[in-house]
Amino acid sequence: MAAPQRVCAFEPSVWNDFFIPYEPQPLQMSEECMRVKMDELKEDVHGLFETLEDRAVEKMTLVETLQRLGIDHLFQEQIDTVMKEIHRSESNDDSLYEVALRFRLLREHGLWVSQDVFDQFRGKDGSLNKDIVAIEQRGVLSFYNAAYLAVHGESELDEAISFAREHLESIKSVLKYPLSEQVKRNLEIPYPRTLKRIDAPYYIKEYKHEQGCNPSVLELARLDFNHLQRLHQQELKAFCRWGNDLYEEVGLSYSRDRIVECYFWSYTVYYEEHYGHARIILAKLFVLSSLLDDTFDMHATLEEGRKLNEAIQRWDDTAIPLLPEYLKKYYVKCMSTFREFEDELEQGFKYRVLYCRQAFQTLCKHYQQESEWFHSSYIPSFEDHVKCSVMSAGTPSLIIGSLVGMGDEATDEAFEWAMGYPDVVKACGEVTRFMDDLAAFKHGKNKLDVASSLDSYINEHHVTSEEAIAVLNNLVEDAWKTTNQARFGSHVLIPIVNRVANLTKSMTLLFRDKSDLYTFSRGNRDRIHQHFVEPIPL
Known part of the structure; x- marks a missing residue:
């Protein structure tokens, strides 16, 4: 028996012709001034890469900041160079936040790092050391996001997601801004599955409250x-x-x-x-x-x-x-x-x-x-x-x-x-x-x-x-x-x-x-x- 013909009842566009006559409000500076200022600020940020030299943690933090702010596309060559340097060098980090950040950044850039780097934070039963979890709230979020870059066969990272999610859910109501907002967003959509441009407006608002905020980076x-x-x-x-x-x-x-x-x-x-x-x-x-x-x-x-x-x-x-x-x-x-x-x-x-x-x-x-x-x-x-x-x-x-x-x-x-x-x-x-x-x-x-x-x-x-x-x-x-x-x-x-x-x-x-x-x-x-x-x- 032939199926009945289907009838459409889609909602109309919520925008109609909004963007055709739309003229945005003038910005606080002209396009020309904006470009000149951006070029100056880009030079400042280029200088940051050179200033940090062999300080791997600071370089990782800079790369992470540029990515979250959605401006990493302006510094792709420098970022690629930095990530290759970090991949070649030995990691002596003993902070859960830093180890997880290194793991995530390297994997995001197509540079392999083993899940074994997290073994130092596990007890004899294989679970995360609870003392570290209690101290490193930001580290748990970093670990949670890093685990979402698991590949097939990494069951320990699957377990890490469940553990970290449960912990973050239990503490999210007592966290301070802006970490509280970042946890809230990442519990909804983990950061590795978040589009940088979509997250950028939120992080631009939050970055000025971060320790080590660089005014030039924020303005850019x-x-x-x-x-x-x-x-x-x-x-x-x-x-x-x-x-x-x-x-x-x-x-x-x-x-x-x-x-x-x-x-x-x-x-x-x-x-x-x-x-x-x-x-x-x-x-x-x-x-x-x-x-x-x-x-x-x-x-x-x-x-x-x-x-x-x-x-x-x-x-x-x-x-x-x-x-x-x-x-x-x-x-x-x-x-x-x-x-x-x-x-x-x-x-x-x-x-x-x-x-x-x-x-x-x-x-x-x-x-x-x-x-x-x-x-x-x-x-x-x-x-x-x-x-x-x-x-x-x-x-x-x-x-x-x-x-x-x-x-x-x-x-x-x-x-x-x-x-x-x-x-x-x-x-x-x-x-x-x-x-x-x-x-x-x-x-x-x-x-x-x-x-x-x-x-x-x-x-x-x-x-x-x-x-x-x-x-x-x-x-x-x-x-x-x-x-x-x-x-x-x-x-x-x-x-x-x-x-x-x-x-x-x-x-x-x-x-x-x-x-x-x-x-x-x-x-x-x-x-x-x-x-x-x-x-x-x-």
Whole structure:
């Protein structure tokens, strides 16, 4: 029996045209003065690296501060040099805070360090020495965050997370500011899964209360945030015009209008100034993919979906007559947008768009597979579901799109690597898929939704929803460990792996508290306002 046609009832955009006429309030200094001042402050911070010389702890603290303030992108060469020096040198630290900080920073930068460095803080029974825990409150938070960089097989770090979380929960109400706020945030989202740019406004506010606060570093962080915010505001204004024109042109009124959210999502992958072109291309791909997703999920009949998939696989004007009338303009717009991507790229980079198109076609195939299941009321095995739905989560294909506008680091090797859907790319899809399905389950499944991975697991293994939820949560944790492990592969690919990790981290915002904050976007309104409307007070 054919499945009934689905009816869409998505919430309207919470932003409407807000950013198109929006003109931010004048800053306390002109753009030119801001740039001059930032250059002076950058020289001051460059000097700090030289002043610290062989003092490893101070250098680690500086790197940590720059990362938390979101200005490490201004000092990448110096930071890379420092981390290699720290990795080569012996560690004589006896502070839990410092050992955990060194462990986390090295692993974040793709430099291996063993979990055995924490043995000195364990008693004979293997548990953390309680005397140290009582003394080192900040050290426990550092240890807790470090443990989230575990790879597969590091069960001691899994135990450390449980131990440290329990301790932090018990003391969070008596901690002093700003440690109290940092503990609160990291208990919600551990720091290694937090996006630096998203955390920066909070830490900029807190840093002046930290021991050893450097006024030059703090001022640079404030100026850099505001400088980049102005750039993002200009991009967002133009992007909203593009998005509104697209929605009006294609006329798919059943779809989610999430233009601002698509830009924000791309921004979480790369906020830096020199990634502007990459950011806009990825944001446009988010929009086109979202429209395609909604068409298969919420509107197209089985036959219409088949025709759309056939047209997208052919990718040619001769496929237009295949389509129902309401999908023709969307299809034409997809092809013209990809042509625009190619036109915008330098001659030597134009080949990248072919990879991007192939990834988009792969995504469409998986949407169509899910449509076939839905319309035949079929619940696949969990294994078959995951093979398809990890890809239909969209992020594996979007990762390839994220490389198109990047610079020289997006090499031929990087595209071939990404097109092979290596473990870290699949892990991003797994985090996306399982967090999405857990959110959908929490908020009530629509009877016209396709069976989720959770449904497949329950159906195949005859378990309760609670047991299935535990399995999916464990699979999310396994995917994070795969993401951590990927940093220790080819150093040439580390810049790409870091962008994949950023996209994975963005899921902690998108599905915060098991809510779908893309579909139900009011939940991210304040955060988007914070990044694109509110400047940092100078």
